[in-house]
Amino acid sequence: xxxxxxxxxxxxxxxxxxxxxxxxxxxxxxxxxxxxxxxxxxxxxxxxxxxxxxxxxxxxxxxxxxxxxxxxxxxxxxxxxxxxxxxxxxxxxxxxxxxxxxxxxxxxxxxx
Amino acid sequence: xxxxxxxxxxxxxxxxxxxxxxxxxxxxxxxxxxxxxxxxxxxxxxxxxxxxxxxxxxxxxxxxxxxxxxxxxxxxxxxxxxxxxxxxxxxxxxxxxxxxxxxxxxxxxxxxxxxxxxxxxxxxxxxxxxxxxxxxxxxxxxxxxxxxxxxxxxxxxxxxxxxxxxxxxxxxxxxxxxxxxxxxxxxxxxxxxxxxxxxxxxxxxxxxxxxxxxxxxxxxxxxxxxxxxxxxxxxxxxxxxxxxxxxxxxxxxxxxxxxxxxxxxxxxxxxxxxxxxxxxxxxxxxxxxxxxxxxxxxxxxxxxxxxxxxxxxxxxxxxxxxxxxxxxxxxxxxxxxxxxxxxxxxxxxxxxxxxxxxxxxxxxxxxxxxxxxxxxxxxxxxxxxxxxxxxxxxxxxxxxxxxxxxxxxxxxxxxxxxxxxxxxxxxxxxxxxxxxxxxxxxxxxxxxxxxxxxxxxxxxxxxxxxxxxxxxxxxxxxxxxxxxxxxxxxxxxxxxxxxxxxxxx
Numbered sequence: 001x002x003x004x005x006x007x008x009x010x011x012x013x014x015x016x017x018x019x020x021x022x023x024x025x026x027x028x029x030x031x032x033x034x035x036x037x038x039x040x041x042x043x044x045x046x047x048x049x050x051x052x053x054x055x056x057x058x059x060x061x062x063x064x065x066x067x068x069x070x071x072x073x074x075x076x077x078x079x080x081x082x083x084x085x086x087x088x089x090x091x092x093x094x095x096x097x098x099x100x101x102x103x104x105x106x107x108x109x110x111x112x
Numbered sequence: 113x114x115x116x117x118x119x120x121x122x123x124x125x126x127x128x129x130x131x132x133x134x135x136x137x138x139x140x141x142x143x144x145x146x147x148x149x150x151x152x153x154x155x156x157x158x159x160x161x162x163x164x165x166x167x168x169x170x171x172x173x174x175x176x177x178x179x180x181x182x183x184x185x186x187x188x189x190x191x192x193x194x195x196x197x198x199x200x201x202x203x204x205x206x207x208x209x210x211x212x213x214x215x216x217x218x219x220x221x222x223x224x225x226x227x228x229x230x231x232x233x234x235x236x237x238x239x240x241x242x243x244x245x246x247x248x249x250x251x252x253x254x255x256x257x258x259x260x261x262x263x264x265x266x267x268x269x270x271x272x273x274x275x276x277x278x279x280x281x282x283x284x285x286x287x288x289x290x291x292x293x294x295x296x297x298x299x300x301x302x303x304x305x306x307x308x309x310x311x312x313x314x315x316x317x318x319x320x321x322x323x324x325x326x327x328x329x330x331x332x333x334x335x336x337x338x339x340x341x342x343x344x345x346x347x348x349x350x351x352x353x354x355x356x357x358x359x360x361x362x363x364x365x366x367x368x369x370x371x372x373x374x375x376x377x378x379x380x381x382x383x384x385x386x387x388x389x390x391x392x393x394x395x396x397x398x399x400x401x402x403x404x405x406x407x408x409x410x411x412x413x414x415x416x417x418x419x420x421x422x423x424x425x426x427x428x429x430x431x432x433x434x435x436x437x438x439x440x441x442x443x444x445x446x447x448x449x450x451x452x453x454x455x456x457x458x459x460x461x462x463x464x465x466x467x468x469x470x471x472x473x474x475x476x477x478x479x480x481x482x483x484x485x486x487x488x489x490x491x492x493x494x495x496x497x498x499x500x501x502x503x504x505x506x507x508x509x510x511x512x513x514x515x516x517x518x519x520x521x522x523x524x525x526x527x528x529x530x531x532x533x534x535x536x537x538x539x540x541x542x543x544x545x546x547x548x549x550x551x552x553x554x555x556x557x558x559x560x561x562x563x564x565x566x567x568x569x570x571x572x573x574x575x576x577x578x579x580x581x582x583x584x585x586x587x588x589x590x591x592x593x594x595x596x597x598x599x600x601x602x603x604x605x606x607x608x609x610x611x612x613x614x615x616x617x
Binding site: 021 | 433435436480483484485487505506507508509521523524525526527528531532555559565567570606607
């Protein structure tokens, strides 16, 4: 898995490519923890190139979501492939996260 | 010096004397501070010397040679040449003695180091090793006291000294952090370093001890007898530090393997406890054909299934999966299973929604503390209506294959336990008539991978549910486990795999 990070107007953007699972989650978790330390943390996770997520990946995202919301921030997801989106639907996490079609919409939702 | 040379080279001095006597001299003598050390011809009365030449080693006159009965420049030059030769031999003798002394010291130190190594070999803790070190170092180096420190991650720092009250601990730690920052030994007093000007000891030598490539300990030698520390003390202290480093490494290795063995034993115990928590037998529930099995990926796992089948109460079952793996997941799994179990067993007039909501309330705070969540599926069978009521907190995959329809993946009605403070669980209903099939698996099935890195996925599960619908619950369960094994073809199992198959009869 590759992951790229950048910042745009105080919004932390994380793009993950490949398998997001137990083996690849630790550096992502570490980055997200750092990104959500200072409230209000606004994070966009771009999953457009993510081909697979397992329960550890979901737990990593949920932790970031909870931490950011505690400080009035949020984690926006975007670009989910069909198979990945299905996991969110089956586990009901599609109702927990704000999910957007692409990065622009996910970023715009923070500034609106 | 001259005496030592005379005794070791007496024969040569005799030859020299005889050469003088045979060439006309009446006597030949070697003197030190005016007193004869050796005199030829032996046994004769001392004659008044006619020529005297000092024996000079560097700038120091160590004695003189005297002859009698001969005169003149020629004899004087010869005597001077002899004196020079003797001086040269004295210098060589001095050097030899110095080297011998060094050799003896070095042998003594090697012996002491060997003894240090032998003494420490029997110690199995770092503290014992440090105690042995300070006692042995005190014997090896001429010092008033000795201390040692040890710092390692996840361990309490250690400070030992002998005798016990010579140096205050604060100073010892100051030496340690200084040596670590400067990455070298500390030798005091140091007139160039004002930071140590008001030192409460006369002299101090601190050497770092490196273990596994980093400074993890240090040895301090305090108040050398006779003043300051020399280069030779530093050399010895370094040699001691090297020995101790090897010993500490051995102790750490021993403790790690001991800890590992202990952990293995505890894991085995945890595994047995966990296995005991899983139902040993599938209950006989009129109207249902049930199969259940759980296979942890590690010794202990985060998956579970459970049945509550008590006289006068509805049949309730649960399947769950705690995020994470190993012992921590196993602990949280037992918590989750116990919460669901006790609610299903004791709530008056229970149903899955209430069981799930109340368990969620019990667990949410603890789960949030440790940053995990657990998915859970709770089902309850109503025989009279041939219905199965369930609540699904983020659990997947769950497949329902009605006897007369296509297989479906059932979506959760709420997020997993631990995600949100409030549970939104809601009772859902499916029919459980004769031939209807429900498969509740854990993601260890759908996420299983083969050597080409493909996942088993939901599609294969759906396909198999459809193909196997006519079989018994036992046959379906076995076939699913066999299929995932064939698919993985020997690739180690990444995650726990749990399966509950329920079929209407």
